[in-house]
Amino acid sequence: MQPLFSPLRAAFWIASAAGIFFAVRALTGSPAPLGLVTAAFVALGTLGTLGTLLPGLGLFGAVYTRGPAERRELALTFDDGPNPASTPRVLAMLAEHGVKATFFVVGEKALAHPELVRELARAGHGVGIHGHVHDRLYALRSARFVERDVARAVAAVETTLGVAPTLFRPPVGFVSGAVAVSVERAGLTLVGWSARSLDGLANATPARVLARATRALENGAILLLHDAAERDDHEPACLAILGELLTRMKDRGLAAVTVDALRRPL
Numbered sequence: 001m002q003p004l005f006s007p008l009r010a011a012f013w014i015a016s017a018a019g020i021f022f023a024v025r026a027l028t029g030s031p032a033p034l035g036l037v038t039a040a041f042v043a044l045g046t047l048g049t050l051g052t053l054l055p056g057l058g059l060f061g062a063v064y065t066r067g068p069a070e071r072r073e074l075a076l077t078f079d080d081g082p083n084p085a086s087t088p089r090v091l092a093m094l095a096e097h098g099v100k101a102t103f104f105v106v107g108e109k110a111l112a113h114p115e116l117v118r119e120l121a122r123a124g125h126g127v128g129i130h131g132h133v134h135d136r137l138y139a140l141r142s143a144r145f146v147e148r149d150v151a152r153a154v155a156a157v158e159t160t161l162g163v164a165p166t167l168f169r170p171p172v173g174f175v176s177g178a179v180a181v182s183v184e185r186a187g188l189t190l191v192g193w194s195a196r197s198l199d200g201l202a203n204a205t206p207a208r209v210l211a212r213a214t215r216a217l218e219n220g221a222i223l224l225l226h227d228a229a230e231r232d233d234h235e236p237a238c239l240a241i242l243g244e245l246l247t248r249m250k251d252r253g254l255a256a257v258t259v260d261a262l263r264r265p266l
Contacts, residue, residue, distance in 0.1 A: 067262035074218070080130065094125070104128040105129060106130050106171075112195075126260055138170050147186070166188060195212070199241075202233075
């Protein structure tokens with residue numbers, strides 16, 4: 001997790017304060033030099049964009065992106081499910097290798113396939129939420145929209161499992177100020193990743209996904225995979241390589257655990 005105060009967050013606050021200061025000066029008839037104003041707003045825009053696109057920077061709030069390097073453990077995470085055609089196949093491969101993972105489910109899909117969500121929990125896997133609807137513009141939505149969406153996703157899982165989820169990964173993975181604030185108010189932990197396999201892309205090839213995911217196999221890693229496609233219109237490449245990836249993971253002496261297990265104190 002990122003500390004409350006970080007150099008990047010401090011720079012964002014300074015740029016924000018400078019922008020407000022210059023705006024007030026302009027309104028009172030004492031505009032600052034154009035160069036200073038331009039620099040402040042360019043810095044603010046650049047930092048804001050980087051913080052949104054790279055949630056691991058923790059610009060808007062703490063995001064859990066990596067576990068401790070002292071343990072031979074990592075977390076496999078699966079987004080965009082559940083899907084009745086693909087999720088059971090992922091579960092079968094995980095069971096065959098005796099490993100646990102964390103599934104970030106889409107709320108409306110969880111309501112459509114509640115038995116699959118219960119199967120995830122019965123198998124000992126972690127269940128977090130990935131929004132109620134997989135909105136590609138999530139990071140641009142208002143806090144009101146995000147709060148409602150998060151509440152609906154929480155309710156979908158709680159209704160299905162009888163317990164409320166505690167982990168949240170936003171759709172597409174981008175984190176804005178509205179997302180960070182809304183998730184904190186809901187009492188959830190934002191979860192990012194240390195590496196993406198990019199297996200959910202329609203043009204992803206198994207060979208490239210396997211190579212990318214293999215490079216990410218290290219202590220404390222949080223690897224982003226998919227057990228379903230965003231729109232359920234294709235099969236994620238992960239399904240073709242998951243068995244081999246799990247074999248390579250074991251060959252390196254690494255154990256796959258849930259995100260909650262990875263977060264436990266040393």
